[in-house]
Amino acid sequence: MSNFQSALKFRLAVILALSAFMALSSFWLTVVIKRTPSDAASLGPRSEPDYFVFDFNYVKMLPQGKPHYHLTGKKLSHYPLDDSFLIDMPVYTSLDPQNPPQTARADQAILKEDNTKVHMHGNVVGNRKATKTTDSLSLKTEYLLVYPDEDTMETDKPVTILRGNATIEGVGMYANNATGEFRLHHQATVTLAPQGKTIAPLP
The missing domain is CATH 2.60.450.10 (Lipopolysaccharide (LPS) transport protein A like domain)
Incomplete structure (x- = not known):
């Protein structure tokens, strides 16, 4: 395998890893954003005065x-x-x-x-x-x-x-x-x- 092919495969692997990381990060951020407005609901009914x-x-x-x-x-x-x-x-x-x-x-x-x-x-x-x-x-x-x-x-x-x-x-x-x-x-x-x-x- 030539050095060029090895370098190309390495770059592709890095790109795929970064893409997967960004996708997971975006998913996590989306979940956090969706949950933020409903903090009260996620914590369950409040038994204390508001x-x-x-x-x-x-x-x-x-x-x-x-x-x-x-x-x-x-x-x-x-x-x-x-x-x-x-x-x-x-x-x-x-x-x-x-x-x-x-x-x-x-x-x-x-x-x-x-x-x-x-x-x-x-x-x-x-x-x-x-x-x-x-x-x-x-x-x-x-x-x-x-x-x-x-x-x-x-x-x-x-x-x-x-x-x-x-x-x-x-x-x-x-x-x-x-x-x-x-x-x-x-x-x-x-x-x-x-x-x-x-x-x-x-x-």
Whole structure:
């Protein structure tokens, strides 16, 4: 074999090796570029919040332009895994002018289902002011599910309710602020204060 043929074969081998290296490099670069925009997906669902809002303050308006309800909190955290919100020290206030004003506060609240439900947890206290036709109402429980758009609330936990001169205790409750409907589901007991004495609402 001549020196020329040997040199030619060597050059061809080098060219083929470089071509293969460049092809592999291009493939690797393409894979990296394709994966970069979907880092979150490649890492799996995120279980940690992706943003926070401090001193959260939200007002839902009615179609007529009047406020429907007010929701505030010390801190709001968004969880992308299930698109839910966690609120620290939430305060819910119903502002519908056609219904008695009522508030509910708790240690924490979780918003799900397109924010149509407010799950309030821990030291939940609710208050509804008296009107010309209804007594004031206060309640205390460890869990309260509020439906802001419907102005209703319910719980499946033990609840203590102060209404007029009565202290009512039971397990499970449903209350409709718009219609005045109120139900206790189980183990209901009623204690009446002396006539003429009204029990102070819960703080």
